[in-house]
Amino acid sequence: MLQGLMQDRPLLISSLIEHAARFHSQAEIVSRTCEGPMHRCTYADIGRRAKRVANALSGLGVATGDRIATLAWNGYRHMELYYGVSGMGAVLHTINPRLFPEQVEYIVRHAEDRFVFFDLSFVPLIEKLAQAATGVRAFVLMTDRAHLPECDIPGLLCYEDLLAAASDEYEWPQFDEHTASSLCYTSGTTGNPKGVLYSHRSSVLHSWAACAADGLGIGAAETLLLVVPMFHVNAWGMPYAGAMSGARLVMPGPALDGRSVYELLRAEKVTLALGVPTVWLMLLQHVEASGLRPKEELCLRRVVIGGSSAPRAMSECFETQFGAFVVHAWGMTEMSPVGTVCNLLPKHQGYTLEQRLTVQEKQGRAIYGVEMKVVDDDGRRLPHDGRTAGHLLVRGPWITSGYYREAGQDLLDADGFFDTGDVATIDADGYMQITDRAKDVIKSGGEWISSITLENAAIAHPAVAEAAVIAAAHDKWQERPLLIIVRKPGQTLTRDEMLQFLQGKVANWWIPDDVAFVHELPHTATGKLHKLRLREMFRDYRLPGG
Numbered sequence: 001m002l003q004g005l006m007q008d009r010p011l012l013i014s015s016l017i018e019h020a021a022r023f024h025s026q027a028e029i030v031s032r033t034c035e036g037p038m039h040r041c042t043y044a045d046i047g048r049r050a051k052r053v054a055n056a057l058s059g060l061g062v063a064t065g066d067r068i069a070t071l072a073w074n075g076y077r078h079m080e081l082y083y084g085v086s087g088m089g090a091v092l093h094t095i096n097p098r099l100f101p102e103q104v105e106y107i108v109r110h111a112e113d114r115f116v117f118f119d120l121s122f123v124p125l126i127e128k129l130a131q132a133a134t135g136v137r138a139f140v141l142m143t144d145r146a147h148l149p150e151c152d153i154p155g156l157l158c159y160e161d162l163l164a165a166a167s168d169e170y171e172w173p174q175f176d177e178h179t180a181s182s183l184c185y186t187s188g189t190t191g192n193p194k195g196v197l198y199s200h201r202s203s204v205l206h207s208w209a210a211c212a213a214d215g216l217g218i219g220a221a222e223t224l225l226l227v228v229p230m231f232h233v234n235a236w237g238m239p240y241a242g243a244m245s246g247a248r249l250v251m252p253g254p255a256l257d258g259r260s261v262y263e264l265l266r267a268e269k270v271t272l273a274l275g276v277p278t279v280w281l282m283l284l285q286h287v288e289a290s291g292l293r294p295k296e297e298l299c300l301r302r303v304v305i306g307g308s309s310a311p312r313a314m315s316e317c318f319e320t321q322f323g324a325f326v327v328h329a330w331g332m333t334e335m336s337p338v339g340t341v342c343n344l345l346p347k348h349q350g351y352t353l354e355q356r357l358t359v360q361e362k363q364g365r366a367i368y369g370v371e372m373k374v375v376d377d378d379g380r381r382l383p384h385d386g387r388t389a390g391h392l393l394v395r396g397p398w399i400t401s402g403y404y405r406e407a408g409q410d411l412l413d414a415d416g417f418f419d420t421g422d423v424a425t426i427d428a429d430g431y432m433q434i435t436d437r438a439k440d441v442i443k444s445g446g447e448w449i450s451s452i453t454l455e456n457a458a459i460a461h462p463a464v465a466e467a468a469v470i471a472a473a474h475d476k477w478q479e480r481p482l483l484i485i486v487r488k489p490g491q492t493l494t495r496d497e498m499l500q501f502l503q504g505k506v507a508n509w510w511i512p513d514d515v516a517f518v519h520e521l522p523h524t525a526t527g528k529l530h531k532l533r534l535r536e537m538f539r540d541y542r543l544p545g546g
């Protein structure tokens with residue numbers, strides 16, 4: 001083989017902040033802080049303070065490969081840790097604070113975290129954790145001295161004191177791009193959480209793909225609102241893509257309610273917002289209840305929705321009331337996370353809104369770098385006809401090959417594909433549509449019914465706030481769908497009205513056998529419907545005629 005003659009520079013996370021600090025030095029990072037006020041700084045500031053973080057950690061004896069945990073909301077200090085920790089060659093371990101305390105403790109032990117950085121909101125959680133997590137050398141509260149509360153955390157360190165004592169002179173070390181950069185545990189709805197260990201190379205490649213026009217289209221002209229938390233798959237890679245592109249970033253801190261999010265969208269002139277459907281639901285309810293006029297008040301052009309399926313009604317609402325295009329995307333912790341993005345093709349020009357929304361219901365096309373296939377139970381490839389649903393498998397340089405410290409696992413098939421656990425169709429244009437998690441599919445008389453399709457059809461009813469569909473046992477058909485509804489406040493929707501509404505919208509034999517009404521639905525720590533708990537709640541439920 002004839003070797004190319006190009007320079008071999010490692011793809012390192014530190015190069016992203018170096019670039020931003022130099023070429024987008026004045027682009028802003030705006031944060032709503034735990035202490036209360038808004039905070040404004042620039043990529044240049046983040047770059048300088050990340051160097052202080054690296055010096056401070058070196059001073060504390062942190063070595064390359066050490067795991068440094070964070071329990072923190074989206075904000076500038078968290079961003080400094082993203083770059084300071086990974087940049088020096090240590091591993092940033094972002095922990096989801098919404099997990100049960102026992103799970104947080106398990107994760108800290110499993111990852112063998114050396115230091116834990118945390119926000120003011122999590123003092124009570126850390127007081128408990130400090131007793132149990134004996135391997136942690138110190139806990140660092142991400143605030144200044146004036147805001148240090150009275151608390152029972154032995155040897156507590158103060159973030160601003162550490163940074164003040166450290167120099168901002170630091171040369172980012174150059175090392176192998178395959179070195180681990182960050183660690184994120186899946187929420188573990190079944191069994192213990194599992195660690196996905198990203199590398200510098202995978203993170204930089206993923207950023208490039210996310211920035212691309214037919215990826216998420218991130219550029220210096222955008223102001224991004226990161227509603228997706230930095231503890232959820234690195235906020236979908238946006239702190240990295242932001243620095244790569246120079247996009248202005250707005251960080252909401254702990255306030256994710258509809259009113260606070262709307263206020264940030266308005267005050268900071270956000271053009272692109274990213275988050276899971278549950279937070280958008282809160283936003284849309286706030287807009288409806290308060291009679292706001294987002295189209296006139298906001299500059300929002302696009303909303304990226306992923307993590308769960310974006311219902312058609314939600315995309316339509318953003319389009320008509322906000323004038324914003326919903327970019328439906330799919331991925332998972334194991335994929336850094338972006339796999340597919342639903343952008344339009346030239347052939348869709350001239351589509352009516354109705355036709356376009358049908359395209360936008362799909363999770364989109366694979367971005368370059370992600371290979372996809374759908375297969376049957378025996379691993380045989382299924383056709384890309386938009387109808388045949390099968391197991392969705394993926395392969396690519398930002399997709400995991402295994403879980404951290406899980407011995408004896410063989411996650412990939414013979415061709416190196418990872419089974420996502422999702423069931424999907426792929427159409428002739430390459431648009432993938434998730435029909436279910438494999439474990440949530442409703443198997444009715446040997447045929448599969450998609451719970452997601454039914455949920456999205458139900459949520460289109462104006463009286464429905466949220467909908468879930470689970471399989472209920474049935475004597476004749478083995479399983480039949482049970483629809484569980486949360487009504488909007490003040491609404492009096494009945495079972496029969498709901499079922500009538502679904503007529504003609506889904507195949508007749510998919511119509512649920514019954515409807516149950518509840519006050520709220522259980523969610524996982526990442527905001528998804530907690531189907532496992534729902535199935536437990538309805539374990540003794542008997543369908544009419546079942």
Ligand code: ADP
Pocket residue numbers: 185186187188233305306307308309310328329330331332333334337363420421422434436437524526528
């Ligand atoms: P968790 O830790 O809960 O697994 P992830 O974000 O990794 O968190 O979850 C990934 C899963 O979320 C995917 O495998 C898929 O089932 C679901 N998911 C993500 N995006 C979408 C989407 N746009 N539509 C439907 N399901 C989605």
